[in-house]
Each structure stands twice: as C-alpha cells, then as structure tokens.
Amino acid sequence: SVTLYKAVNSTGFAHNFVATVGGFTNPTYITPELTLYPDTVGPKKVRLLLPGELPDPGTVAGKSGTPTGPAADTHFIAGQSVSITVDGTDSWGNILDVSDTIDITTDDAYDSPVTRNVPLTEGTSSFNHIFITERTSDAGEVTTPNVTTITGSNILYTDQNVTVTVDDDDTVRNLQILVQGETPVPGSDVWPAGGKTGVPDGDTGTGPIENFIAGQNITVTVRAVDNYYNLVESPIVGQPLIQVTADDPNITNPIVPSAPMTNGVLTTSIQLRTRNVFPGWVLVTTGVASGLGFNNDTSANIKVEAGAMTQLQILVPGETPVQGSGTGKVGAPITQTAGIQFNLAPG
Template sequence: MLPHLPGTANTSTPVVVGSAAFVKMQILMPGETAAPGSATGKTGTPTARTAGTAFTIIVNAVDAYWNKVPTVTDMVHIATTDANGVVPADIALANGTMTFTNKVTLKTPVTTTTITVTDVTDGAKTADTSPALTVNVGAFVKLQILLTGETAAPGTTAGKTGTPTAQVAGATINVTVNAVDNVWNVITSATDVVHFASTDVNADLPANTALVGGTINLTATVKTAGSRTITVTDVTNPAKTNNTSGSVTVSAGAFVKLQLLLPGETAAAGTATGKTGTPSVASAGTPLAVTVNAVDAYWNKK
C-alpha cells in the first residue's frame, strides 16, 4: 500500500475587492482604529478626554461591512450630548472621509458623553454614534467669584448665569469662590488660600481664607453707594488667574442723620466719620460756607 501523500496547495491570483454601496457613516474617536470587515468596523476603546481640551475625530462613509467608500462627497453633521461642547461646522467629505483635527471640545466632566455623525446630503444613510466617553476635569488654572444673584454654569463661556443683585449700603452679600479649570469646572482638590479686594475701599471683606474641596462660601458688606466689584486672587499660587465679580449697584440706605461739612472738610461716604480733612482756620466775624447733607448710616447722601 502506497503511503498517503498530502495534496499540493494552490493559491489564486490576487482578487481585487472593492467596497460595496455606501450605506452608513462611521465615526472614530481617539483610541479607536478602523477595522473594515469586522463586526463593529473598528478596534480599540475611546481614551478619556479632558474638559476644555480639543481633540481629533475621523468620519468615514462606509458600506455594510465598514469598508470606506472613496467616491462619497456628502455633507456631514457632528453633534454631541454635551450641551456645552464645541463641534465643527457641517462639511463635505473628501474621498469618503474627513479628519477633524482638534475640532471637537467637550466641557462637561461626565462618563456618558457621546458624539454622533449624520449625513446631511442623504438622510437615508445610517448615522453612527461613538461609545460613551469619559470626560475628566481639567487642570486648576483660575478662580471664579460669584455674588448674590449669580449662579455657576460650568462649561459656558462666562461660567455663570445671572447678574449681581442690587444692594443697599450696609447690606450683606453672599460671596462664593471656586477653583476652576479653563471651562469653569470646579477643581475639588484645590485648597489654596484666597484674598479679597473691592472697588468699595470701605467694604468689609472676608479675611484670607483657604478653599475647602475647591470652594468657599463667605459674606461681604458694601458701604459706599455706586457701582462696585469684588476681586479674588490666589495667595498660595499667584500664577492662577484672578477673577472680578460683576458690578453690584449699591444705593444709599434710609435717611437717618445729618452731616455738617466745614471749609477744609470733604464728604467721604462709607468711612467711619463720613468725611476727610480738617476745618480751615476761620477769622472772627467772617461768615463760613458750610454744607449740610442728609445721609444714611454710612454717610451716603440721600
């Protein structure tokens, strides 16, 4: 009996396999790589993002098996579940693809943000949505100050909503200070000591105070009528950007007393005595020009 001999293998000549019809979109996040022909069309897992830091995404027009269709020039639209996120404007694909280099910025630190691409030119093409992305808070770069009437709004341009509530001289204002990243997310690890100053030089301001969990809630008292602001600076690390509040309109309080000013004296609302200077020497028998003001408890004229 002759021994069994293995059959001789044979390999075909190369077969060119082109993509099939364009049926859907594909979106790739940092950490993902296209894998045409596989079940999901890609490999890898999206890497975590940092709030406020731009990153790159890739969009492809693909067939049912995730092969890129190079003839497609449809307009595509990018959207995100991050209400404050920044995405590129609608744009046409070139040769079935488009790389958006550092065109996407997410601002809200959560673990559920997604990004979706849709076909604007042909709405029948299937959209594609990224896996859930983890967005981490950025580095501590600046301070935020909020007064009565203002509310923090991380991720927005201003970082807050509302307007400082108008006050009467002598009123107590609530002051909140936050350590934040470049898009106003609170840095809960910050414990820096902060300092307060105001355009109301007579205001009662908090002493230097350390943040706890990246924030602090204090009070201040304004005494001088006019448009006033409060500024917070970082004592521990002056390189952190300071922040100045919105303007507070301070009006005079109730009329409670009279003020008499002699020549040489000048009104100084908000100070302890309500005036500066010393009465000029008068000559016997010479009339004096005096000023009388109706003022509130802090010497603001009514």
C-alpha cells in the same frame, strides 16, 4: 456554502480556503486566492474612529476598542485637540470608494465647532475636534448630561453615535468671581471673558434687578476654572488660598483674607460701605497654591445705594462729608468769632 465579510476597502482583500484530509501523502490543499470587495449595493454606514478605536472590517460593529483620551482615567480633556477618522463603509465595516460628505455634530452647544461637514476621499477622512464642556460622572464632579455624544450622519448612511467623557483641564490655574445674581455657564466662553449669565442683584428673591444697600451682606463665589470655565474641583497644584479686594475706599483690604477653597469653590459674604450707583464698585480675586499663582479675575460692577436713614449729621465750617466712612466726615471745625454768623450744613 460559506459567506465572507472582510473586504477591508475598495481594492479588496484576498482570501483562500485550506482543505486538510488525513491519510494522504499531500493532506493539505490551498485554493487559489479570491478577492472579496465591499458590498456596494447594500446599506451603508458611517464609522467614527476616536483614539483607542481601531477598524475591524468584516464585523457588524466595524471597529473594536473604546474611545481613550489623554487623561489618567482615559477620559478626554476640555480644550485639547482630538484626531477623529470618519469612514463610509458597507454593512460589515469595509471602506467604500465614495466621495460623500459626512455631517459631524455633537450635543455640546459650545464644542469647536458644533457642526462640520467632512468630505470623504476614497471613503475616508480625518479631522481634529476640540471638546469644550466638562461632561462626567466622576464622584463629586457629576454633570448633567454626563457624556458628550458625537454623531456622524448622511441621509444615505446609517448614523453612528459615539459617547465620550470630558474632564476639566486641572493643569490650568484660572479664577472666576461671581456676585449674587450671577450663575456660571461652563463651556460658554474662553477665559477671561464671560463664562456666566445674570448680573449682580441686591435682592435675588424679587423680580427686577436691584442695587445693593451699603452694609448689606453680599454673597460672593470664587471658582477655580479651566480655560472654558469648567469647574476644576481638584487643581493639580492643590486647593488655592483666595484673597478678595474691593475698590470701595472705606473698607479694609483684603476684604476676604486668605480663605481656602473646597473642591475648587469658595463661597463667602462681604459688605461694601460707600454709595456708588454708577458705575459701581468692583472686586478682584487672587489665589496661590503650592507657591504658584492663579490668574486673577475682576467682578462685574456692584452698584451700592445708601441705606435707610438712621441718624442726622451736622457739619460746621472746616468739615466735609465722606460717605461710607466710620465718622462720616473729615476735617476739623474752624474757630469762629463771637457775634459773627456762620453756616451749618446738613450731612
């Protein structure tokens, strides 16, 4: 007796048997064709086919190959559409004539979309999916988790999980600026909005959010990112030189002049001088690599308070206080007449 497994789909697949016996005038006998149909009674499976995978009916796996993305290392790329086929099969990868709906989910909360419902037509359907967050185990770029898992499920079927590696898009030239107190959240938003959590905090070691103090060292991080705030460690155009400017009128711009990135990141510190508790000062970062500009980014408002008192200031007529400046005032004393009273003002 023999067991056949390959039916391909609901229309069936033709098989025959060949018998060969030596020593006869006609040593080969071929049986009439018999058509094998999928098993409609036994267990059913979901089959997901990503680029690089092919159906392999008649096998336990039901498919062959490995998921293959468009990147040079065959990984998938964040933000690029991927065509995925979903099938309802018997235990041997033969497509059933069913119209059930398969739920497609991924473990990336930022994927587009995270969950979709795909109705089958004669047991099969296709859809486009976009992976969003970088998931990789590449040296120097390891993420946690390091793969994205996509799942096809239906209560009447055995689920199928497929894992893929997702790279950042190194052709995109965006910058993200973070002030201490802020943390990047790759995948969470579309550049230039969001992509981070937290707010600028003058003292990250304590509970409540605090304003900064004039003259305080403020840690600033600039990141090269793709359109979904994934860190681009190796931009295709090379590491950019970064400049940062501030709208505080009493600092010298650029406050960060042409500093190089390393692996897509620049971390440095700056000082702001002038009191501004509402709305606060902002920073703007720009970058250039190989003569090509990166899309600039503007920081959240940085609220600055005066520091502790260290000196006194007296103003005579003709002088005006200027917070944050080197001299603390502008103007020149107006000549006074002997014997006539005039006012002195505290700074």
